[in-house]
Amino acid sequence: MANPELSQPPRPSLMRRYFRRVSGENAWFVLLLIPAVVILLGVIVIPMLWTLKMSLANTSVSVVGGRGSVGGQFVGWRNYIFLLTDPQFWVALRETLYFWIVSIGIEVTLGIGMALLLNRPFRGFWLVRAVIFIPWAIPTVVNATLWGMIFNGNNYGALNDLLLRWHWIAAPVVWLNPSPLFARIPWLSHALSAIGSNLAINAIIVGDEWKTLPLVAFLVLAGLQMIPQDFYEAARIEGASAWTQFNKITLPLIGPVLSVVLILRTMQLLRAFTILFTLEGYGLPVLSIGAYQQAFSFGNFGIGSAEAFIIGVMALVIAYFYVRKLYREEMQ
Amino acid sequence: MHFWRKFSLAAAGLTMVVAGCGSSPSATPSSSSVHTITLNVLYMNQAGYTTQVLQKMGQEFAAKYRSDHVHVHFTFLPYPEMHNAIVTAAAAPTAQYDVVLSDLIWTAEFAQKGYTIPLNSDINRYISNPQGIPSAIWNGFTINGKIMAMPFLANFQNFYYNKKMLQQAGFSGPPKTMNQWLAQMVALKQKGIVQYPYEDSWKQAEGLTCDYVRTAGEFGAHLFNKQGQPIMNQGGALQALTFMHKLYQDGLVNPNSLTADEPTAADAFASGQAAFNTNWTFVTGIMNTPSESKIVGDGVVGTFPVQPGTNTATGTASVSGFQGLAIPANVPANMQTWAWKWIQFATSPQVQAQHLHSQWPVWSSVASSSQEQQLNPAYAVYEANLAGVYNRPKVANYLQVSAIIQQYVHEAIQGTIPVQTAANDMVQQITALGK
Numbered sequence: 069m070a071n072p073e074l075s076q077p078p079r080p081s082l083m084r085r086y087f088r089r090v091s092g093e094n095a096w097f098v099l100l101l102i103p104a105v106v107i108l109l110g111v112i113v114i115p116m117l118w119t120l121k122m123s124l125a126n127t128s129v130s131v132v133g134g135r136g137s138v139g140g141q142f143v144g145w146r147n148y149i150f151l152l153t154d155p156q157f158w159v160a161l162r163e164t165l166y167f168w169i170v171s172i173g174i175e176v177t178l179g180i181g182m183a184l185l186l187n188r189p190f191r192g193f194w195l196v197r198a199v200i201f202i203p204w205a206i207p208t209v210v211n212a213t214l215w216g217m218i219f220n221g222n223n224y225g226a227l228n229d230l231l232l233r234w235h236w237i238a239a240p241v242v243w244l245n246p247s248p249l250f251a252r253i254p255w256l257s258h259a260l261s262a263i264g265s266n267l268a269i270n271a272i273i274v275g276d277e278w279k280t281l282p283l284v285a286f287l288v289l290a291g292l293q294m295i296p297q298d299f300y301e302a303a304r305i306e307g308a309s310a311w312t313q314f315n316k317i318t319l320p321l322i323g324p325v326l327s328v329v330l331i332l333r334t335m336q337l338l339r340a341f342t343i344l345f346t347l348e349g350y351g352l353p354v355l356s357i358g359a360y361q362q363a364f365s366f367g368n369f370g371i372g373s374a375e376a377f378i379i380g381v382m383a384l385v386i387a388y389f390y391v392r393k394l395y396r397e398e399m400q
Numbered sequence: 401m402h403f404w405r406k407f408s409l410a411a412a413g414l415t416m417v418v419a420g421c422g423s424s425p426s427a428t429p430s431s432s433s434v435h436t437i438t439l440n441v442l443y444m445n446q447a448g449y450t451t452q453v454l455q456k457m458g459q460e461f462a463a464k465y466r467s468d469h470v471h472v473h474f475t476f477l478p479y480p481e482m483h484n485a486i487v488t489a490a491a492a493p494t495a496q497y498d499v500v501l502s503d504l505i506w507t508a509e510f511a512q513k514g515y516t517i518p519l520n521s522d523i524n525r526y527i528s529n530p531q532g533i534p535s536a537i538w539n540g541f542t543i544n545g546k547i548m549a550m551p552f553l554a555n556f557q558n559f560y561y562n563k564k565m566l567q568q569a570g571f572s573g574p575p576k577t578m579n580q581w582l583a584q585m586v587a588l589k590q591k592g593i594v595q596y597p598y599e600d601s602w603k604q605a606e607g608l609t610c611d612y613v614r615t616a617g618e619f620g621a622h623l624f625n626k627q628g629q630p631i632m633n634q635g636g637a638l639q640a641l642t643f644m645h646k647l648y649q650d651g652l653v654n655p656n657s658l659t660a661d662e663p664t665a666a667d668a669f670a671s672g673q674a675a676f677n678t679n680w681t682f683v684t685g686i687m688n689t690p691s692e693s694k695i696v697g698d699g700v701v702g703t704f705p706v707q708p709g710t711n712t713a714t715g716t717a718s719v720s721g722f723q724g725l726a727i728p729a730n731v732p733a734n735m736q737t738w739a740w741k742w743i744q745f746a747t748s749p750q751v752q753a754q755h756l757h758s759q760w761p762v763w764s765s766v767a768s769s770s771q772e773q774q775l776n777p778a779y780a781v782y783e784a785n786l787a788g789v790y791n792r793p794k795v796a797n798y799l800q801v802s803a804i805i806q807q808y809v810h811e812a813i814q815g816t817i818p819v820q821t822a823a824n825d826m827v828q829q830i831t832a833l834g835k
Contacts, residue, residue, distance in 0.1 A: 129490050129515070
C-alpha cells in the first residue's frame with residue numbers, strides 16, 4: 069500500500085504560496101497597495117505601537133556619551149495609574165468631553181440647518197456656498213489668532229468694542245479667561261463649572277465652529293442632494309408634514325453621511341490642540357494639552373504618551389459605536 | 401520571482417538615492433569644494449536682542465573667521481517653544497543646534513539631565529575678567545559649581561509709570577511703598593484719569609510666576625525658604641497674593657491682565673490705557689518709540705515700591721529673567737570648539753557695547769559706560785533694579801513647580817479660590833512633587 073504522503077507533491081512554503089497567488093492578475097493590485105500599506109505602517113501603526121511602548125516605561129530624554137536618545141525602564145501600567153489617580157487628569161477629561169459634546173451638538177443642529185438652507189435653490193446660491201466655505205480654507209493658527217483679536221479682553225477687542233458701542237455691556241469682558249459663567253447665580257455657576265463650562269471654552273468653541281461648521285454643512289448637503297425628490301413628492305401626496313418628511317426621509321437618509329461626519333469630528337475634537345493652545349497656552353486644561361505639557365515641558369514622556377494613548381483609545385471606542393450604528397442602519 | 405527580484409533591487413536603489421540626498425547639518429561642502437562650517441544657533445524672536453541684531457552679530461562673526469568659512473545659521477522661535485525645542489533636540493543622536501539660548505530657570509534641569517555641558521573650563525580659560533558680570537547673573541546659571549551657560553541677556557523687570565497721569569492725579573512722583581502705590585491707583589481710578597491704573601501679564605504662563613516672585617519680593621519675601629520648602633501660605637508671599645487679588649477685586653488692575661502676556665501688557669501701557677506696568681526691559685524701547693507709543697515723553701522707568709522695612713539694601717525688588725548661551729551635550733567635539741567661539745564672541749563686552757540700544761548688557765563695565773548713560777538716562781534705575789532681583793526657585797522640576805504656582809495664583813487673583821486656600825493648596829502640591 070502506497071504511502072499517501074509520499075504520493076503527493078511536497079506542500080509549498082507559505083511565502084511561495086503567497087507569491088503564487090499574487091503573481092497573476094492580482095500582482096498589480098498588491099503592488100499598488102504596497103505604498104499605502106507602507107505609509108500606514110510608517111505613520112500610524114508603528115508610531116502608535118511606539119507610543120504604547122513609551123507609555124509603559126519611565127520614558128525620558130537622555131544624553132549619554134554625547135549621544136542623545138529617548139528611553140526608559142519598563143514600569144507597566146504605572147503611568148496610566150498615575151493619570152487615573154491625578155485630579156488634574158479628570159479636570160482635563162471633563163473639559164475635553166465638554167468641548168467635544170457641545171461642538172458636536174452645534175455641528176449636528178446648525179450643520180443640518182445650514183445644509184437644508186443651502187439645498188434650496190435661490191438666486192446667487194453658488195456665491196453663498198462659496199463664501200460660506202471660506203472659513204474652512206483658513207489655517208487653524210490664523211483662525212485662532214483672528215478670534216484672539218475678536219475676543220481681546222480690552223475695550224479695543226472687536227467684540228467688546230461692538231458691545232460697548234451698542235451699550236450691551238458696561239465694561240469690557242475678558243472672553244478668553246476661563247472664569248465661571250453666571251457668577252451672580254451661584255447654583256447655576258457651580259452646575260456649569262461642574263460640567264466643564266466656562267467663558268473661555270465657550271468662546272473657543274464659537275471660534276472653532278466658525279471654521280468647521282461649513283465643512284459639516286457641505287458634507288450634509290452632499291448627503292441631502294443624493295436623496296431622490298420622488299420620496300418627498302410621495303410623502304407630500306400622502307399628506308406628510310414638513311417635520312414628518314424631515315424625520316422620516318431626510319434624517320434616515322443622511323444618516324450614513326452624518327455618521328462619517330461624526331466620526332471625523334469626534335477624532336478631531338478629542339485631540340483638538342491648535343486653537344486651544346494658541347489662545348490659552350497651558351491655561352485651559354484639555355487632554356491633548358496635558359499630554360503635550362507632560363512630555364515636552366515636564367520631560368515625562370511616559371506619562372505624556374499614556375495620556376496621548378488614552379485620547380486615541382477614547383476616539384477609537386466612540387468611533388466604533390458610530391461605525392456599528394452606521395453598519396446596522398445600512399444592513400436594515 | 402524574477403519580477404520581485406527586480407522590484408526589490410529597484411526599491412533598494414531608490415532608497416540609497418534618497419538617503420544620499422541628506423547632508424550633514426554642520427559641515428557642508430560648497431560647490432567650490434570649500435569646506436563651510438555651519439554653526440546652528442537656536443534663539444528666541446520674542447525679547448532680548450532682535451533677530452536683526454542677531455543676524456548682524458552672525459555676519460560679524462563670519463567676517464572675523466572668514467578664512468575658516470564659518471556661517472552662523474539661526475533658528476528663531478517664540479520663547480514658549482524654546483524649552484521644548486531644546487529637549488526634543490537633545491533626544492537626537494547628534495545635535496540639531498550647536499548653541500542654544502538657555503533661560504536661567506532651566507539651569508537645574510539641564511544640569512541634572514545632562515542636556516547641556518558645563519562651560520567652566522572655557523570660561524576659566526578664555527574669560528579674563530568674569531567679575532565684570534554681576535554675581536547675581538552668574539548665580540542664575542551656576543548649580544553645584546557648574547556654570548551651565550554664559551550670560552547673554554541681562555533681562556529683569558522694571559517699574560514703568562506714566563508721569564503725566566500721576567501729575568493729573570496730584571502726585572509729584574512714583575510710589576515708594578506698596579501702600580503709596582495702592583493709594584495712587586485708587587486716586588487715578590476715582591478721578592477718572594484711567595479706568596484701570598495697572599496692567600500686567602497675569603496669563604497662566606511663566607510671566608505670572610515672575611510677577612508673583614517679584615510682588616513677593618516687594619513685600620520682602622521669597623516663595624521658598626532656605627531649606628527649599630515652599631512658603632507661599634505665610635508672610636510676605638501670602639501678602640503678595642492678597643495684594644494681587646485686591647487689585648483685581650477693586651478694579652485697579654485691568655481684568656484683561658488675566659489673559660495678557662508681557663507684550664500685551666506693554667502695548668496697553670504704551671497706548672496710554674494704564675498708568676503702571678511692571679515689565680521686562682524691552683518696554684523702555686517701546687514707550688519711547690513714536691510709531692509704537694502714545695506716551696512718548698510721559699513713560700518713565702523707576703524702581704519698584706517696596707514694603708517699608710524690607711529690601712533696605714537696594715530699596716527696590718525686581719525679578720530676574722537672565723538668559724545665557726549654552727552648548728547641548730550632543731554637539732560633536734569638533735563643533736563644540738566653534739560653539740564656544742561663537743558664545744565668546746556674542747557675549748563679549750565689545751559686541752554687547754555695539755548693541756546697547758537693543759538690550760541692557762550683562763557686563764557692568766558696559767552698563768556703566770558713558771555710551772550707555774547717553775543712550776539710557778535711566779541707567780542708574782536699571783542698575784538698582786538689577787541689584788534688587790529675586791530669582792525664581794532653582795530646582796530640576798522647575799516647570800512643574802511653576803505650573804502649580806501659575807494655576808493657583810491665577811485662581812486666587814480672580815477669587816475662584818480664597819487666597820489662603822489657594823496658597824495652602826499650592827504649598828501642598830509643590831511639597832508632594834518632591835516626595
